[in-house]
Amino acid sequence: MTHLFKSEKVQYLCTCGSLKPLCRTFFCRHCLALKCGDCVFHEVDILYCSNCLENVPPGEARVKKNQCSECFECPVCDQLLLTRATNIQVPSTEDPSKLVPKKMFYLVCGFCRWTTREAGLPDQPSATGSWPDSDNANSARVAALLEHYRSLAQLDKFEKEQKRQLKRRSNYLSFTADKYSLSALAARKRSGLPFSGSLGMKKETPQIYKVESAVAFEETDDMLDPEIFTKVLNLSFVTTIDQRIRQSERQPVKSEDLIPIHKFLSVRRSQRCRFCEHNLSKPEYNPSSIKFKIHLGAFYHVPDVIIFRNSRDDMQLRLCNRSQYPTHVRLLSLDQFSSIAHSKIEELESSFGEAEKEKKSSSSMVGHELCESPATQAANFRSCLTNALKEKVNAFFQLPSEQILLPARDDLAEYELTAPQNLKDDPKAVLWRKGNKVVVSTPLTVLDDELEEKRAGFVFEFGAVRAGFETKEVQPQPTNVYIPVFISLGKI
């Protein structure tokens, strides 16, 4: 049933101008706009290992190079390594003449049957054995170079700060020092002695970490074996480039040098609206949980449009409201929307002039203030209109003119025996109604019969409640949200 909701036929226009199906978008309840995966901030929430489901805090992850300490990957085929046990006979500790079975563990890949024995690694006595880490021959040199450059950067920073302090201090001194005779500093400046910075900010000049400069040699360590020209190469014993690069610290050339690689940690991300910086999607802390702490999917806030019947004479669309509040929906043609948008922009810009008088600049507004400011709303309308007009459309719907009420989602409705409330609907427009679903008749007029793929669009107007107003005394007034929708009808 996923294709029923994930249809590529009905696509909504996001604020960034890209068309996405509804299930791939979020609905920011502060901006009252659709946000898709391309126009949100993606942030790293938690790091975890996808095999042992262990949460790793970011600081620890950085030390461990973003790798899990327990789980290993096959160096040949990149699959997970499994631990297998064998029994060997070992002389027991009490009586050396007796042989006692002992379990030894080795790692094996389930896909390509590579084992740690092929690398020459001895079997470990414990299941979570101490398999060797890949060691880097140049790690000492790299660490020394890093220290050197880090100290250089610190020196740079210190010098910059000193310059800034000097500039500041000089102004300060010229005003106050002579007046109130802050003698020590003023005296030093007059006498031209260098600034010691002893007045409060005691910082030593950072020392540069000395590093030996690299020396060039004519013959390097990893020279090609001259036998490569004479001996026949057996490709089964040579690593592929992929395998070599995966172990970039060692880059083994022979396949017997391949050792197990620690599994890399996976990231759980949280997504944040780029404009108002509220969280749109935040997962739970537990890595094995599929639930979310915050999940503002558009699927649960914006009414859903599905092609109910796809025939040229009798086009029908089904609207479904999955939110907790009932909404009034109106389907507008693009022309109607543009006239509404222009009038709203004028209205907002006139009120925008008044807000300017209160000296509120957009940079000082944060969060929901920013979303509600008339300047923002006017800008949103403008961009929505330009994006909607960019889309090519070669068929038009005849849309019902009045508002249609879509009741809220009620999970108990299917168990109720009482008939649904009688709502006065225009029988020509609204064909069928059940619970929170409504089927609307939208006859099609096609512009160009020759083009095979027909595409039609309209603008969806529905009422949404802005977040941040949930008090019981005041009923929140729904604001009208406009979202352009484009439907590919295929060949009809």
Next chain:
Amino acid sequence: MDSLTLSTAKIANGAIVCCECELQGDITIGSRTVIHPRAKIIALLGPIIIGENNIIEEQVQIINNCEDAMVIGNNNVFEVDCRVESKKIGDNNIVESKAFVGRQTSLSNGCVIGAKCEVLVHETLQEGSLFYGSGPDVKRRVQSDKPSAQGAQIEFLSKVLPNYHRIRKPLV
């Protein structure tokens, strides 16, 4: 069911061959070999000679399309739904599920053909060679560890299979 299948299969003593498997043509089966039900061993043009201690699981197709004899050695394992047309298979090999070994390929000893791999190369595979991967991306390498023997599995099957299936009588 024995009377319906006009098979002249020579089944050695100790081999467990279920009645529901399909045997066609001139087939020789060695002792302690287990052939599960629904296996198909079809000797179309030439005979098939299967050695001892083999395990041939369900839906396996061993087909001989040439006039030469097809020889399968000892201790091999043919996992579910694999297809083998190779003329010569040695000892201790494993052909995993849904694999396909073509007519021009010969398996020596200790080879492993991974799941869903199609091996059609015109050569005799090196001892211990291993094919893994899928589709057009089949890779090969040589493994040093030989596949372990299946003795315990064969014993278990010899005891359990007769409880649930009719077994063909040995015919020498």
